[in-house]
Amino acid sequence: MSKELYYNDFTLGQRMESASSITIEKADAIGFAQQFDPQPYHIDDEGAKNTMFGELIVSGWHTAAVSMRLKLETDFRYVAGGLLGLGVEYLRWPRPTFPGDTLRIVITVLEKRQSNSKPDKGIIKYKLETFNHTNDLVMEMVTSVIMPIA
Numbered sequence: 001m002s003k004e005l006y007y008n009d010f011t012l013g014q015r016m017e018s019a020s021s022i023t024i025e026k027a028d029a030i031g032f033a034q035q036f037d038p039q040p041y042h043i044d045d046e047g048a049k050n051t052m053f054g055e056l057i058v059s060g061w062h063t064a065a066v067s068m069r070l071k072l073e074t075d076f077r078y079v080a081g082g083l084l085g086l087g088v089e090y091l092r093w094p095r096p097t098f099p100g101d102t103l104r105i106v107i108t109v110l111e112k113r114q115s116n117s118k119p120d121k122g123i124i125k126y127k128l129e130t131f132n133h134t135n136d137l138v139m140e141m142v143t144s145v146i147m148p149i150a
Helices: 024-037 045-049 062-069
Strands: 015-017 084-092 100-116 121-131 135-148
Touching: 024 062, 045 062, 062 100, 084 121
Parallel strands: none
Antiparallel strands: 015 100, 084 135, 100 121, 121 135
8 A cells, every 4th residue: 555645744844855856858858849839949959049048948848847747756746636736826947957957856845724615625835946967946836735634
């Protein structure tokens, strides 16, 4: 039987790190961008040279998708019934992710409260930070999830 975690198993200020990291290969970055974010600086080396970045960068949405995958390598993967998002309060990409970057995440629990409309559920607000292999912050977001209390 796999372990199940509930609202009361998480604490204010708790930090969780992804169990592993993911390297975004150039071909994967281009493939993702061709399908979901086909801007020159995401899909073409030559086209990227004439942009503010001067070189190919990974779509921020690709960075976000990888961050979601890494989030499921923290204790959030054990939430009873699955992790249900309530929305994103804040999202930013302070510096680009580049093809070849290896990403990892750190989650910090910011707030906890019982749901007003669903008293058997709790809401956890957390900050997710995504770092590259040189420890530069490439994405951060604040979001909330709802989960069973017990």
